[in-house]
Amino acid sequence: MLVPLTSLKEGESGKITSIKANPRGGGGWGFWKRLMDMGLTPGTKVKVVKSAPFRGPIEIYVRGSRLALGRGMATRILVEIER
């Protein structure tokens, strides 16, 4: 089942399948290239470590390092939950 990265609970992992375009336009090539360059490519395993209070960014563990990711971006990353 494909779900946005933000719907994973703390401690859950998933495999990235795709990244949705921004529905409101904007967040084009630059945004998306940035995600790729930080290692969030399709097929990559990510683990949600924590989400900041008040619907803030989420902390993920990916490719051996810890990243903070804005929530808007994270909702656009679709993952397949791994249990």
Place this chain on the structure above:
Amino acid sequence: MKRKKLRFALAGNANVGKSVIFNQLTGLHQHIGNWPGKTVEKAEGTLHFKGYEVDIIDLPGIYSLSTFSLEEIISREYIAFEKPDLVINVVDASVLERNLFFTLQLIELETPLIIALNQIDIAQRKGIKIDHKKLSEILGVPVIPTVAVKGIGIYNLLEAAIETVERGIRSPRGIEYGKEIEEKIERIAAAIREINLPYPARWTAIKILEGDKKIEEEVKRANPDILRLAQKMAREIERIHGHSCSTVITSERYEVAGKIAREVQRIQPVIKPTLSERLHDVTTSRAFGYPIMLLVMLSIFYAIFTFGDYASTLLSDLLYGSKPFLDQFLINTLLKELIWGGVIEGVIAGVTIALPYIVPFYFILYLLEDSGYLSRIAFLMDVVMHKIGLHGKAFIPVMLACGCNVPACLGCRIMETERERFLAAFVVTLIPCAATTVVVLGLVGKFVSIEWALLLYIVDLAIIFTLGRVAFKKLPGEPTELIMEMHEFRMPHLRTVISQTWFRLEEFIKIAFPLIIISSLIIKVIELAGMFEPISVLLSPVTVGWLGLRYEMGIALIFGILRKELTLIMLATILGTTNFGVVLTPIQMVIYCLITMLYIPCIATIAAFIKEFGWKKAILITLFEVFFAVLLGGVALRILEPLGVL
């Protein structure tokens, strides 16, 4: 013997230890400036080793060589155009995979390369052991293990660097992509070899397949057919893989980085969480994150202001104490007035801000940054900053701005794109700095009530949010969101922090002093020419008619351009009393403070703004804020008066 000259560049991800290595290598022989025309820092230094004079450039910390940020463009253009004799790629051994992704790109750019495998102590603590010999074999590049903060491996690094240059550099082979991709890269590269471009052909081919706008432009200018060919190839790759071509290439690069990392590192899971781990958990936890942050910030502000106040008084006593001594040399009274009132007062003003406040501010900022805590603050504050279209990192300049707008303005460099930099700097100029706080507390807080002072802050905050939002909506370009690596907590390296602070101080002096001195001289001339009265009268339609202030207050506001606290000091001088409650009405005080908070960034901030964003934007922002503050002041008057609350 004439020394042979070499140029080395340090490159790597953010926070890998480049600054520390740079410091270890160059010691005091360094210089920090900006890249020409860019708001990006450039650190240069020299060292002498075995008869060589080596210039070292510390390139900005980046994750990739694409065109996402200014830093990335600057780095790749430097490497491709300036062709340093060697690039020292600093690699964080504790996050090898991510770092190798960047290394692979350097190799692809056909850069002469050696690797400093840094932070092996931290990697060890995380249970990671790396076979550096094997890594070197796989990459075809010398790899030197280092622990920069302890100076371990630095000598070896330098020796290996020189040896690599002397031996002549073998170009390491880049990674091989899948067959269907390689084939296309080769075809495009063959076409590119026909045209004349400053970048290596294979790299250019890969970049246009990735859809890199800047490179596409250049290829298109040389021969649009090549670009069309590349786009056709890219579509084919997309058809095969079901993802965009850029995704496919980046994925493969990461796959290779991951494979190499797994091959050379052995991980023994650590059972007990490390101290860094536990610190991270606490400082970002739901329950303790914000309280800890608040506590840390309050104690920092308290410490800096206590120290600053003390040191500032001491310094100005000392400097003013030298007046009789200096007076002996100045016979001519007019000249004396000008030199004292203009130049020396200006210098004193600068010194009494810079040393007691700016220095500790920077020092603590760098301690926080290098320790890793700043990125946790950015994580926590992302939600708030998001409301004005910025992301968590922008909180750092905002925090700085509460102390002084000048370093805050310069601190906006940490934002990734020009748009974000400008937006953050605009918000920064609206934030009441320490001097403004002194005025608000000293006037409204003391003679009206502390609640009214607080209310002023709340109103100011609301205005900042509103204006920030408007600017965010109006500015062209796409907003970016937070995407930031959170590193291990580490002990900062004191010498590096001190030298960073030192260079910041130097920068502050260069930017702020000339303008502070010139403008205090101008104000002195106006005073000596007896122009205060006419100017006050000239301003009175605004000050008295629109704002309901006393007409003398216009001059005090003009002084405030120099330094915000002068709006209070000059007010006392002009009105001839410090008991403002007697000569001013509460409404006048509230309006006056409201205007002081917003009406103009001080001259030093304007100077910083000019340096970072150019004259045009600086003037625009300044005029806007003056106009806006006056408008708001008048409106506030018309609301407050009928309400009769004051």
